[in-house]
Amino acid sequence: MKTTSYWLTEPREPLTRSASVRADVDVVVVGGGVTGCSCALTLAERGLRVRLLEAREIAGGASGRNGGFALRGGAMAYAPAWAELWRLTERALDRLELLAGDAFRRIGSLRLAAGEAELETLARERELLRADGFQVEWLAQLPPPLDRLYAGALLNPRDGALQPARWVRRLAQHAVAAGAELVEGETAALDELEAPIVVVAVDGLTAAVLPELAELVRPIRGQMLATAPLERVVYARPHYARDGYDYWQQLPDGRLVIGGKRDVSFETEASSLEETNDVVQGQLEALVVELLGELPEITHRWAGVWGETVDRLPLVGRVPGRENVWVAGGYSGHGNVLGLACGELVARAVAGDSPPELALFDPARLKLDPSRA
Numbered sequence: 001m002k003t004t005s006y007w008l009t010e011p012r013e014p015l016t017r018s019a020s021v022r023a024d025v026d027v028v029v030v031g032g033g034v035t036g037c038s039c040a041l042t043l044a045e046r047g048l049r050v051r052l053l054e055a056r057e058i059a060g061g062a063s064g065r066n067g068g069f070a071l072r073g074g075a076m077a078y079a080p081a082w083a084e085l086w087r088l089t090e091r092a093l094d095r096l097e098l099l100a101g102d103a104f105r106r107i108g109s110l111r112l113a114a115g116e117a118e119l120e121t122l123a124r125e126r127e128l129l130r131a132d133g134f135q136v137e138w139l140a141q142l143p144p145p146l147d148r149l150y151a152g153a154l155l156n157p158r159d160g161a162l163q164p165a166r167w168v169r170r171l172a173q174h175a176v177a178a179g180a181e182l183v184e185g186e187t188a189a190l191d192e193l194e195a196p197i198v199v200v201a202v203d204g205l206t207a208a209v210l211p212e213l214a215e216l217v218r219p220i221r222g223q224m225l226a227t228a229p230l231e232r233v234v235y236a237r238p239h240y241a242r243d244g245y246d247y248w249q250q251l252p253d254g255r256l257v258i259g260g261k262r263d264v265s266f267e268t269e270a271s272s273l274e275e276t277n278d279v280v281q282g283q284l285e286a287l288v289v290e291l292l293g294e295l296p297e298i299t300h301r302w303a304g305v306w307g308e309t310v311d312r313l314p315l316v317g318r319v320p321g322r323e324n325v326w327v328a329g330g331y332s333g334h335g336n337v338l339g340l341a342c343g344e345l346v347a348r349a350v351a352g353d354s355p356p357e358l359a360l361f362d363p364a365r366l367k368l369d370p371s372r373a
Helices: 034-045 080-103 116-131 164-178 203-209 278-292 335-350
Strands: 027-030 050-054 109-113 137-139 152-156 160-162 181-184 197-200 217-227 239-241 246-250 256-260 298-309 315-318 325-329
Touching (some): 050 164, 080 160, 109 116, 116 152, 164 181, 164 335, 197 335, 203 217, 203 298, 203 325, 217 278, 256 278, 325 335
Parallel strands (some): 027 197, 050 181, 197 325
Antiparallel strands (some): 109 152, 217 256, 217 298, 246 256, 315 325
């Protein structure tokens, strides 16, 4: 069933457009999500002529269809090898806070352990994070009903919660104010784009635009639902459980927004279709009952598609075999913060910088199939 994301139903003023349409631009950015808007903003701030193309509306894809989590790090458990990645996302969170206004609440996040194995992983992660200077706290005593469902939790105090569609629209407005040209409702094949440089920033749809990356960035669907507002606050910050297969937050108006459960049907959820199904939605309803003791009215159901890479690190850099095409995507479900960071990184590289963090995400690290180009 095709549905509309709760985040995209929020009333808002139309985005301001640039005063004129340029005949020539230096860079075309394909994709009006967080990565594309971040890239366009940074390029415009550097004085480049940039056009941002979005086939639907700004934030119409995964950037407006996710759980609204703003987390440091990536999809993998922390290890010292990822310290540079964690620091990159901490800086991005600080930048997000400056740009997002009331679309962001810096209220921390909880990562919950569902069993002994996950508990040991989180305990080890806590010690490694502390050793590398990152703020993290351990919660051994959880409030009900979490105390009967989970064995403990990491509190990440510098994380936060987003209204993701509002945040990305605000980021797009910053880009336009800096001089970027915004075009919604238009699509174009790569060979039809008349610009010296093209940046592909479509995350879960990367393979559709760059077929040679199909084996490296595969689409994954995440389903969600939202309840009617509850009378009391039960969950004061975003919660992330079972290695990310369950996640939820309670909004300021009291409604619970919850997603996950794709592990009940991996085969159907390896999909680029923004559709819900009864199997996953039924499991989400059961989780709501576990968390609240009842099933409130469900007001919205929706799905979003993100890009997952084989090593769970993003692809950011020049596409091998395409001299003028760059890519930024494949966040493995952690795109709200990584997308902001990687959009800026790829823009800096296009502008002639050499950000050291790009070495982590270089597409050339993974073997491409040239026959798909």
